[in-house]
Amino acid sequence: MKRPSFISLITAFSIFNMGLASAHQPVELGSKNTRADQGPILVDGTVSFALRANFTKANQERGFRASLKQGELLNFEYLIIDKAPENKMPLSKLPTVTITAPDGVKRVVKFTERTNFYEPYGRTNYLYLARFSSTAVEGIYNFSIKSKAKASITVSTGSKETFGQVFQPRVCPNIEQQQTPTVTNAEAATLIGMKKDTASSCAAKLNWIYRIGQEDDQLFALTRDYRLDRVTVVIKNGLITNSLVG
Template sequence: MKRTAIAIALLGAFVLPSYPANAHQPVVLLNSDTSAAKGPLLVDGTVSFAVRASFTKPGEKKAFRAGFKAGDQLSVQLLIIDKKPENKLKSSQLPTVVITDPLGASTSLKISERTKFFEPYSSTNYLYLARYTSTAKEGTYSFVITSRTKAAVTIGVGDREGVQGDVLRGQVTPTPVVSATPTPTIAGYTMEQVKANNSAQKCWSAIDSKVYDLTNWISSHPGGAGAITSLCGTDGTAAFKGQHGGSGQPASRLAGYLLGPLNK
């Protein structure tokens, strides 16, 4: 079952995922996610997520957070796709991952393997680099990924299947994780802020009363960059629905770029 969870999660991280994502949610780290405080919060870190981090040069940082209850299992895997350039890089050239617990103690993932993993859904080969498990403390863990050269990695977090996990972006003040359903609060964004981010270099759009940073989607949108740049700085609800209707794949991909709610 664990390999099934990773397989579906990896599919979501590297190609347009099928919907619903269920527990195997892809999360794409944005260029603005340079610290744990700025990065997304996985509200329940026991749910299976595939967090994608791509880098273009050495020294870049991307980060995220995950919430746990005391006694939860902390389950983390570091993986790369089995193709160039990643699979030709030495371990010393691949990004580092540092996990910091709620009390400030840090653990660095040690690359100790290159175990092949065939993902049947997209007929793609991956490599496990590191796997780490421990008993979680109560609170929020931070995950900081630092590049050492151009590369992309996926961090698998959690192993609980069959539930939809929540991902929050923006100024998040999480309630201490003391129940199965935490209720963090998150500040929203104004339409004025959306309108100010109206270029290919910083592209925000409001869709269905939520604000998304679509900057990283411009270059990877299968329908061409123009379809995304036309949404920059606008309420793109009508355009997005008109193009995709109820299609699950674009909606699931869109969710990976969520910043937070639109304040009206």
């Protein structure tokens, strides 16, 4: 079964390689993206993205994040190019993908098919190994990929064929400043991994209210009101380890 969404994603790779803009963005997961909380953030998880992960040996890790709203669909696909060494590998030797939902529920992606797919733009044969959709809960989804041997895979998320924004980890988002801002989950997540002074400066620059919920072993008393212009952070050893709206 051919999926139009993936055709569009592969088109994005072809256009990207020609240096042209495309509404369907490829994302390369590099050596700096070794955990989900160190990976890029897909601002709208319903938009089509294709993410490529290359591994040179076992036990290497890559990760990324995607923001979804309550009731939206989480769409996920796992593919390999239909050529050696990947198509000769036992499934047990291919990289594993673990998806952690905002409520902490984990799902290890299981290989449920081996479906041929010819991508005409790059004239490349692929194999679908897994495809599924599920109803999302509000928040940031974490995707963790771990290798078991030298291999390359492509995973795709979303289905909406429109331009998608990507925030980089530990980089203050380049967004329009507002007098009374509404902080999104994706924007708040950019603070994770920052030094605490850098995170505080970023929040001040964007007119966010910034408060510390916990620093190392010290818990702080907080009001229970929920504010869309505020982030609450957790700090360990001088770094932001969690950042939530409210």
